[in-house]
Amino acid sequence: MYLSQGFSTPQRLHASDNPSPQDAEFDALLALIIEQRQQFQELRHIPRDVIAQMKKAGIFRSATPSRFGGTPMAPHLFLRMIERIGVVDGSAAWVAAFGSANTYLAALPVETQAMIYADGPDQVYAGGLYPLSKATRTDGGWRISGRWRFASGCKGADWIGVGIAVDDGAGGPPIAHMAVCPADEVEIIDNWQVMGMQGTGSHDTQLKDKFVADEWICARAAPARIDEPLYRYPPLAFQAEVHAACNLGLARGALDLAAEMSGGAKLMPGASRLADRGYFRSSLAEGEAKLRSARLFFYETAEQAWQVLQAGDDVPLELNTLLRLSATHAAHIGAEVIQTCFRIVGMGAVQSTHRMQQILRDSLVVTQHAALNDVTLEQAGALLAGLPPTPGFP
Numbered sequence: 001m002y003l004s005q006g007f008s009t010p011q012r013l014h015a016s017d018n019p020s021p022q023d024a025e026f027d028a029l030l031a032l033i034i035e036q037r038q039q040f041q042e043l044r045h046i047p048r049d050v051i052a053q054m055k056k057a058g059i060f061r062s063a064t065p066s067r068f069g070g071t072p073m074a075p076h077l078f079l080r081m082i083e084r085i086g087v088v089d090g091s092a093a094w095v096a097a098f099g100s101a102n103t104y105l106a107a108l109p110v111e112t113q114a115m116i117y118a119d120g121p122d123q124v125y126a127g128g129l130y131p132l133s134k135a136t137r138t139d140g141g142w143r144i145s146g147r148w149r150f151a152s153g154c155k156g157a158d159w160i161g162v163g164i165a166v167d168d169g170a171g172g173p174p175i176a177h178m179a180v181c182p183a184d185e186v187e188i189i190d191n192w193q194v195m196g197m198q199g200t201g202s203h204d205t206q207l208k209d210k211f212v213a214d215e216w217i218c219a220r221a222a223p224a225r226i227d228e229p230l231y232r233y234p235p236l237a238f239q240a241e242v243h244a245a246c247n248l249g250l251a252r253g254a255l256d257l258a259a260e261m262s263g264g265a266k267l268m269p270g271a272s273r274l275a276d277r278g279y280f281r282s283s284l285a286e287g288e289a290k291l292r293s294a295r296l297f298f299y300e301t302a303e304q305a306w307q308v309l310q311a312g313d314d315v316p317l318e319l320n321t322l323l324r325l326s327a328t329h330a331a332h333i334g335a336e337v338i339q340t341c342f343r344i345v346g347m348g349a350v351q352s353t354h355r356m357q358q359i360l361r362d363s364l365v366v367t368q369h370a371a372l373n374d375v376t377l378e379q380a381g382a383l384l385a386g387l388p389p390t391p392g393f394p
Contacts, residue, residue, distance in 0.1 A: 025057040026081070030088055037089040037199070041358070044192050045201025046095045051156035054096055055122035063102035065226045068117035072230040075100075075238055076302040079245040086249020087256075090362030091199025093249055095153040097242035101125045104161065104178065106224035106231045112215045113225070116159060116180075126154040126183070128205045129163030129220065132176055141213040142166075144179055147189070152202040160186040160205055163220070176220040179212045196361030229309040237315075237323035237394060240371035241302060244327040247334030247366045248298065251291050254341040254359045258284060261345050261356075274345065283344045287337040294333040301326040320394040321383045328376040335363040 032053050040046055054060060062078050064070025073081075078100060086093035102125055105113060116123055133146025148162050160183045165174035189204035224231030262275035262284075274280045301322045305315045315323070342349055342360045349356035366372065379393040 022058050025053070026084075029053045029057045029059075030085065033085065033089045033092045037092065038353075040089065040091050040199030043201075044190075044198055045155040045203075046092055046153065046199055048156050050092065051095075051124060051153075054099070055124075059096050059099040060102070060124050061099075061121040063100050063230065064117060064121040064123065065106060065113070065228060065231070067226070068113065069121035070102075070117075071121075072228055074306050075230070075233055075241065076299050076306060079241055079299070079302060082242055082245040083249040083252070086246045087253045088249075089199070090246055090250050090359065090366075091197050093246040094197055094200045094243065094366075095156070097246065098124070098126060098153050100238055100242045101127065103224070103231055103233070103235060103238065105159075105180065106226045107178075107218040107222040108180065108225070109215050110225050112180075123159060124153065124157045125159045125161065125180075126151045126157035127161035127163075127178065128154070128202075129161060129176070129178060132163045132165040132174070135164040135166065135177075135179070135212075138211065141211055142179065142217065144207050144210050144212055147204055147206045149204050150202045151188070151205045152200045154183070154186075154188050154203055154205060155201045157183045159183055162186070162205060162207060164217070166217075166219075177217050178220055179217045181207075181210070181212060181216070185210070194365065196358075196363070196365035229306070232309055232314065233305065234315055234320045234323060234394065236371065236392075237305075237320055237327065240324055240327035240369075240376070241298070243366055243369050244298065244331040244334070244372060247331045247338075247363050248291070248295055250359050250363045250366075251287075251334035251337040254338040254356060254363075255284065255287055255291065257356055257359070258287075258341040258345050261348060280344045283340050287340050290333050291337050294330045298326045298330040317383070317389065317394070321380050324371075324376055324394045325380040328372045328380075331366050331369075331372040335367050338363045 032050055036050060058071060059081070061070045062073035064072070066072055082093050082097050085096050102123065104127065105116060105125060128148035128151030130149060133144065135142040135144045142164065144162065144164055146162065151160060154160055159180055161178045161180045164177050164179055166177045167174055187206040189206055192201055192203045221235050262280065263273055305319055305323055308315055308319065338360055342356055345356060351357065379390045383389055
């Protein structure tokens with residue numbers, strides 16, 4: 001149909017009209033995801049052949065510093081890439097979103113980063129950083145034991161981060177730090193049994209009396225050691241945005257699927273087609289308008305922040321707040337549109353294997369993420385009203 005094939009489709013990744021090899025690899029990735037997406041639900045993670053194709057498509061070098069062979073991508077362009085994946089599968093988009101997480105690694109010493117990227121720029125990082133575990137100081141590093149939750153994509157990761165509480169020595173509260181280890185040195189507890197985003201493999205991880213040297217540990221959200229604009233982009237806002245982009249893609253997929261179902265077979269004798277029903281047409285139109293409006297706010301704000309960084313300035317508090325607000329708004333509006341699509345297509349979508357139901361379940365999980373839940377709206381509203389920022393926000 002015109003809407004899904006025309007101007008509503010997120011723009012290509014490159015400015016040139018001539019497809020590049022990376023464009024071809026990205027198209028191949030989308031085709032592979034469509035072919036295997038049911039398998040993602042059964043495996044409860046994204047298999048390594050799909051991760052390998054994500055690497056070929058440039059997903060995991062998009063936040064690797066250029067000095068290590070990466071091709072750092074402006075956030076608003078990376079978000080469009082995640083959105084396009086979300087159109088065909090939520091779990092794949094969620095795991096691909098962690099291509100942005102290499103910005104976390106930029107806070108490690110440059111020498112440590114050089115070791116991480118010694119085998120190439122396409123390194124996959126996964127992190128289950130909470131709850132914070134206590135670490136014991138020892139010569140040259142820390143002894144770490146603990147169990148952490150929600151390490152999305154850990155079964156396809158090259159590196160895994162865990163969260164520890166480090167005493168600042170000044171009598172203040174412990175400071176959240178990230179310790180990074182090769183993935184094969186971290187135990188994965190296979191326990192990801194959930195209603196949606198089943199294919200993300202967001203299992204628990206565990207360490208038992210593991211020594212981690214100082215050079216592999218940094219404070220959570222510490223300034224990057226890399227002097228490039230991407231590494232000055234607000235990290236918590238970027239985390240919220242990459243997950244919100246999943247719901248924008250899922251909503252696009254739901255609207256297109258609803259339109260495809262509108263002229264299909266009728267379940268009840270004498271019943272009208274969906275396309276002939278007023279409520280269906282009105283709801284489809286309203287969903288289209290809501291999604292496009294949310295996308296505009298979302299991408300406009302991200303592009304504005306990037307322009308500020310390109311000019312050599314830091315993102316101001318007001319704009320950072322709008323980044324968080326636009327991400328939460330996009331995630332919630334996306335879920336709202338999807339719920340409407342599920343309702344108006346009727347009984348045809350109630351089977352657990354139906355694509356619309358999978359889209360619905362995935363979208364609801366996105367809105368539960370700590371960076372996108374209702375607390376964000378409360379905190380953003382406080383700042384807009386002139387109140388002081390809440391600790392940790394934006």
